[in-house]
Amino acid sequence: MANGETIIVPLLPLRGLLVYPTMVLHLDVGRDKSIQALEKAMMDDHTIFLTTQKEVSIDEPTIEDIYSIGTLTKIKQMLKLPNGTIRVLVEGLERAEIQSFVEKEDYYAVEITTFKEPLEKTAEEEALMRTMLDYFEQYIKLSKKISGETYATVSDITEPGRMADIIASHLPLKLPEKQGILETVDVKERINRILSIIHNEKEVLQLEKKISQNVKRSMERTQKEYYLREQMKAIQKELGDKEGKTGEVAALTEKVEKAGMPEHVKTTALKELDRYEKIPSSSAESGVIRNYIEWLLSLPWSNATEDRLDVNIAEKVLDEEHYGLEKVKERVLEYLAVQQLTNSLKGPILCLAGPPGVGKTSLARSIAKSLNRNFVRVSLGGVRDESEIRGHRRTYIGAMPGRIIQGMKKAGTINPVFLLDEIDKMSSDFRGDPSSAMLEVLDPEQNHNFSDHYIEETYDLSKVMFIATANNLASIPGPLRDRMEIITISGYTELEKIHIAKDHLLPKQMNDHGLKKSQLLVKEDAIQSLIRYYTREAGVRSLERQLATLCRKSAKLIVKQERKKVTITNKNIVDFLGKHQFRYGEAELEDQIGVATGLAYTTVGGDTLSIEVSVTPGKGKLILTGKLGDVMKESAQAAFSYIRSRADQLQIDPDFYEKNDIHIHVPEGAVPKDGPSAGITMATALISALTGRAVRKEVGMTGEITLRGRVLPIGGLKEKSLSAHRAGLKKVLVPIENEKDLDDIPESVRNELTFVLVSHLDEVLNHALVEEK
Template sequence: MTTRKLPLLPLRGIMVFPYMIIHLDVGREKSIAALEEAMVQDRIIMLAAQKDASTDNPTPEDIFKIGTVAEVKQLLKLPGGTIRVLVEGLYRAEITEYVTDSSHYEVEVKEFNEESEPNLELEALSRAVIHQFEQWVKLSKKIPPETLVSVVVVEDLGRLSDLIASHLTLKIEDKQELLNAIEVKDRLEKLCEILSREMEILELEKKISGRVRKQMEKTQKEYYLREQLKAIQKELGDKDDKTVEIAEYRKKLEDGNYPEEIIERVNKEISRLEKMSSSSAETGVIRTYIDWLLALPWNEVTEDRLDINVAEEVLNQDHYGLEEVKERILEYLAIRKLADNMKGPILCLVGPPGVGKTSLARSIARAMQRKFVRASLGGVRDEAEIRGHRRTYVGAMPGRIIQGMKTSGSKNPVFLLDEIDKMNADFRGDPSAALLEVLDPEQNNTFSDHYIEAPFDLSKVLWIVTANGIHNIPRPLRDRMEIITLAGYTEEEKIQIAKRYLVDKQRKEHGLSEKQLQLSDATLKKLISDYTREAGVRNLERTIAKVCRKVARQIVQEDKKSVKVTVQNLHVFLGAAKYQHRKAEENHQVGVSTGLAWTEVGGDVLPTEVTIMKGKGNLILTGQLGDVMKESAQAGISYIRSRAEEFNIPADFHEKQDIHIHLPEGAIPKDGPSAGITMATAVISALTGRKVRSDVAMTGEITLRGRVLPIGGLKEKVLAAHRMGIKTIILPSENKRDMDEIPANVRKQLEFVLAENMDEVLKCALVSE
């Protein structure tokens, strides 16, 4: 065992064994100085590994004590100050002392004597190591078989173990343990242990890689094909690239005006889309969801036109009459001008078909300069139509409310929910219950759609709901809306609507000028009264269109310059009159009184006839009367029996006489509470022989004590009486509050008698004795 002084070259992340030839790149100043010192001397240098490869200036404590003495075979200077050196390991040595560290480490090293006597144990160990090394080479495939042959033929067991160790991919700590093993036997045992461990790891790796290969084979193939397809699409200029799409999403998010919550949600979905394979079925779901989130008007608001005079002018241009609705809209605009944060009202327009409910909503949007969107709820049975479907379902979509908001492009449109009374409930839920959140001002500022899953503010929306009747609207939903009734148009209003809107519209649609077709007010009046019977004006418009078609044909076929449609020749264009209005009886009659009725197409007169016959006191009711009218008749008979003495009627009339009450046009069902006093008056007239005035019509319900109860539909009933030529109308006194609905020109031509009891009715209705 000898000692000598040698320059030290610390190694980072690498280990040099005896008999090993390797290139080293040297760049540290102390390492270069140590190399230069070795070249000046006899090219011999001490190589020892650092304990931590990341240390740039190692101290003696950072360097392993046992290393390898090597000879520098070749030295080459590279650009940048680095030196590449070829060294060959000679033998193991131990650093006993650090002599100097001025420019480089100079160390005192002690050489180890590795000679050992061969024996059976060493032979067995060497054979085991060689066998394991062969297996390792086959499994790892990291070194060529030729190298294996050159290693196996080495007879020196110490050199054999070092050569095998130099070819293994081991941690620095494991290599240092092999270098520390001075005795050949210890070295072989350690090497045998390391090789056994490495073999187990390689076997496990082989099993895992085989399993993964089978699982990934198909996916890998698809991946390569997709990548090839992407490359082809890119060459062809195809824009269907996920990266381009994601960049567009991010740009939309930056340019748009979105709440923080939506920005976070979209960014999260974009991250999911980036990580997901393009062929995954869920990518389409994520894309559609992101598109919806970016398309909704989260903060987009249009500016209202708050000039009340201009808005009133626009409403009057589009619609004649409908004063109550117009007044309500103008009130809303006035309050919006004073209080900017007012929530949108929820108006429910109730009325028969054709009175202009839907077109009125469009006019409101035009008057306020808001966006208009319409959703028809007729026949809707699924709750998801309102609130949307969960995204877990195939083909999921947001509900009609969110779809409408996307279509409008603003947060404060005029939103029309049409035919709300035509909704139904079934096993898929109750859509009217889902509408409670939409139409409740206290809840709709955080409306939650199942698809969007983020609260959307609907409080700025001006909701307009339409229905033909309020009876089919659930009470909780009705409670959230402001009901405005559109009763229908009078004959005079229809004439004005036809003159101002319908005739001009149909002329333009049929290519006619004002000179080519002329319609007078009298012609329009006859057309309305004899050919249409409705509350609205749809059938009136169709009838005018029919006239226009006939006129157009005459102009083209007979080469006429103009056609004048008059009262006398109207039947040429439309045929015989379809409807004949009843006229008041010319003479006063016994047992015949005139009642008034409300129908869906307006008011009508209801002649009531009573005949007294000998019998056993039966009450016969004919004319398709409903239960309510039958009860009114029975109540009237009971009232007459209780007052028989006052009316000079025999007390036993109900035992010896049959009373037959008939309402003509028996094929038409009739029901309602407003015919009580009419039937009672006719019965009293028939029993007493006193005549009923032919110019008097009446409406009202009767009680057993003879009180007259209020009724509905007063405007329509009064107009019907006016058309018939009635001069006096008997009304319940409590209906005085409804007389303002009657047009002023009609009120002037009629006399109204407000009755509290039957005595007042009979006083006016019966002819004086």
């Protein structure tokens, strides 16, 4: 491009605007110096130099504030507007560069040199023009902001420089980019620059189009959902369903947010809620999901009661509600003390084992009260199905969580005292083994993430204080028993029963029967008679029933106005309860030959057992009756073999087993009996029958016998001792190895019974048999 002439022309600085050669444009001019420059140009040859300010905000620009290259233009038209500005129509002629600034008083003037574009075009320029035109056409199709007429106008242009300027004027470029094209004097370079800009703009437009389509698609889906929801609301409103599921789901979502669930449970709940909202109410699955969400919301996830960690208050509560049971109380107080020191102890698993009626369940309730915890009881008696513990899967009709989760819902807190009642009564069948499912519940290492089939999400049971009750530890599987701390409650002495009746049972029954203290008085000797002659049990359940009978009969007398106050004594108790049901005193009224009193352990406490032996002429048969188990039969045979081996020392005919039939019978033949501890009792009764020496009536005994006559230790000594005390025995023979168990026997019983430790049957016979005259 060749340089043209150098001329001096008025200057019009533009703000935020740029004019290319051959471009026609309207301008509004308001600055005084600019208006003066226009007027000067109109007076001369209508030409004026337009260039752009670098900064729009400057009102009085200098040579440094404007670009040096601009456009020499011709003023086509000028019009004064009412607001004082001038609207002018200009046409760009050619590029020009400022050489110097000419100071004028009223306007700006500059000396410029113009650039002449070559009239001829090369083949390369022709190719570049065609490429540029093709790019511009593609850009127009993508942009849709430029009309088709514009493309037609541009395609008619034959000069490459002019075509580049016209296309640049239609591109959405920032001012510095436009100025850059204006300053590119070389035509080929200018076209290449425009090609690069159009290429970039095309890519941006394609990306915009893609984003726009995605947004539109998303908007359409959202609008469609909104439209369908509005329709559904309208339909539900017409059907009288108020707001349908929408309001319900919103309320449930709010509850889920406030429930304090762990994050993984909360995520599951919200996911199920989303499914619930989309499923029609008529669908069966809708009810299943709703049920599931209700269960998740009803479970305690973070709500806990604050433990009362004052050991003294807890001890006071336990003593007020229960007499005796020192071992259990001590264990609870130890737990509290450790909790107070560490504040992080896992819930213990206690198992209260003992006969019915000794207060296992009520003690658990008192423990909850002393700890200030909620109490929940679940009975496991007769549970045979594993799903009773773990719950059923939601795929089954009528599925429900297991008893553990149901109990937690009832408790309402994450740290209740949870009573598993009658844990020894669980059994198993083809539906699974519930005791195996209990292993996870009662294992402190596992129960922090207990899994219920219905809830599916893990539930933390580690803060729960589990207390189990059992009558018979033998029926609890070993692995389950291993996870529990066994505390044995053997039963009550007569003295303890009197205290319990006076302080707890009688006031409770009087209150239940509407009797005041002024209306009924039961004297202590009457309670003692009640215990001795109307009950024979380890616990106090029958005692409570008999006291209830006294209350009922007294209430009847008072209501019929036969008496204003009823006093029950040892003498008139027969009038209320009838004749004595049990005999108190010696197990036998007199010393007898062939009858020995044994002590037995049963699931309902200890009991005395008379073993009878009769010897009749015969052929040496050994007959055993009384529904005896295999172990008991073996004890009888062991005793028989021992006597045969020691016949001379015992002064028995060595051929006794060939000449006589021996019949061993244990009364109450309908009751199954088994166990090794009747060994020495059978041997004593046999020797008594064979030697003719009577057995002392006041002596009871328990111990296993060997073929050499050794006495082996037994279990349940405390229960057996209490039964001996109830039966009125005076002396009890126990194996020497059970000496350690004597400390567990209540002091009142130890004072009234004489315990003799024996290691061999010879010692047993010395104490049990009456001396020969």
